[in-house]
Amino acid sequence: MNKTIMITGATAGFGRATAVRFAREGYNTIITGRRKERLAELEKELITFNINVLSLNFDVREKDEVFRVIESLDSEWKNIDILVNNAGLAAGLSHINDGDTEDWDRMIDTNVKGLLYVTRAVTPLMVARNSGHIFNISSIAGKEVYENGNVYCASKHAVDALSRAMRIDLLKHNIKVTNIAPGMADTEFSIVRFKGDEEKAASVYKGIDALTAEDVAEVIYYCTTLPAHVCINDLAITPTAQADINHNIRKV
Numbered sequence: 001m002n003k004t005i006m007i008t009g010a011t012a013g014f015g016r017a018t019a020v021r022f023a024r025e026g027y028n029t030i031i032t033g034r035r036k037e038r039l040a041e042l043e044k045e046l047i048t049f050n051i052n053v054l055s056l057n058f059d060v061r062e063k064d065e066v067f068r069v070i071e072s073l074d075s076e077w078k079n080i081d082i083l084v085n086n087a088g089l090a091a092g093l094s095h096i097n098d099g100d101t102e103d104w105d106r107m108i109d110t111n112v113k114g115l116l117y118v119t120r121a122v123t124p125l126m127v128a129r130n131s132g133h134i135f136n137i138s139s140i141a142g143k144e145v146y147e148n149g150n151v152y153c154a155s156k157h158a159v160d161a162l163s164r165a166m167r168i169d170l171l172k173h174n175i176k177v178t179n180i181a182p183g184m185a186d187t188e189f190s191i192v193r194f195k196g197d198e199e200k201a202a203s204v205y206k207g208i209d210a211l212t213a214e215d216v217a218e219v220i221y222y223c224t225t226l227p228a229h230v231c232i233n234d235l236a237i238t239p240t241a242q243a244d245i246n247h248n249i250r251k252v
Contacts, residue, residue: 002051006030006080008060008118009087011038013187014137014220017213018084019046021221028052030077032087034059060087060114070121082224083122084135085115088159090152090193104151111155115162126175133176135220136163140183140236144245156181160234167233176231178223183238184248185211207250210239 005022009015010031023029023046031046031053033039039055046053054077058065088111091103115136126132141149142156163179170177190201216237223232242248 002026002028003081004028004030004077004079005082005084006032006122007084007086008032008114010042011035013086013189013213014182014185014216015084015086016042017217018086018220021214021217022082023049023051023053025221026051027082028054030054030056030080032056032058032060060118061109063113063117066114066117067121070118078125079129080122080125080132082133082135083119083126084137084220085118085159086135086137087114087118088137088155090149090189091195093148093193095148096150099151107151107155111152112158112162115159119166123170123175127170127173130174132170132173133178133224134166134170135178135180135223136166137216138163138179138181140181140238140245142179142181143236146245163234167231178220178232179234180216180220181234181236182211182216183236183242183245184208185213185216187213207252208239208241208248209251211237 005027007015007019007030010019011033019029019031019042028051029046031039031042036057039057043053043055056069058069060066089107091106092100094100119134136159138159139156141153142160145153160179163177167177184205186205190204191198194200219235219237223235226232
């Protein structure tokens with residue numbers, strides 16, 4: 001029987017690349033996201049790998065919707081082997097005294113509360129089977145902070161802490177928890193942060209051979225290939241040209 005993976009925020013970036021990577025390996029795949037059209041496009045691509053695909057169109061910020069959708073899954077789809085809590089974003093880049101509180105709410109509601117809602121809905125299914133693997137997509141911004149990153153960094157520090165807490169809480173249920181902390185990755189991340197300003201977004205990665213979404217998906221997949229008695233609890237990944245959040249080398 002094929003294993004099943006569920007990926008939030010699957011319509012772009014790490015989520016989309018992860019869905020393709022696991023589908024290629026024969027995983028039945030549950031993809032979730034807010035953008036219905038993109039979900040439909042991704043579903044068409046995934047079914048070419050001769051797997052079963054289920055698209056769930058919901059926003060992780062909507063607690064009641066999250067629980068309603070997951071609780072209403074058919075029995076065969078409730079056997080979720082892997083959960084990738086990928087849905088997340090950065091919104092805005094400003095000093096704390098100039099911050100947009102709507103941006104703050106959006107980041108906290110998605111990056112922290114949304115992750116919690118999905119985890120709360122899915123983990124009982126894993127506990128019942130005494131098996132599972134949860135990936136939380138954090139960031140090196142969950143390890144360090146940088147100027148103007150205040151609330152985004154705080155939200156990813158929360159993901160880092162939650163990953164460690166989940167690992168402890170779920171230990172007796174044989175459930176693995178892996179925190180993935182990427183550095184500079186050229187996805188839609190900066191376009192979202194700068195609210196569609198593609199030129200400004202591109203400048204973030206100028207002169208850097210940044211990570212790709214596929215790089216991160218490959219790391220996630222690797223973690224699932226290890227023996228049953230091995231769990232990678234925390235993994236930071238950066239481009240070779242980036243040492244940490246504040247140190248990188250750009251090509252002239």
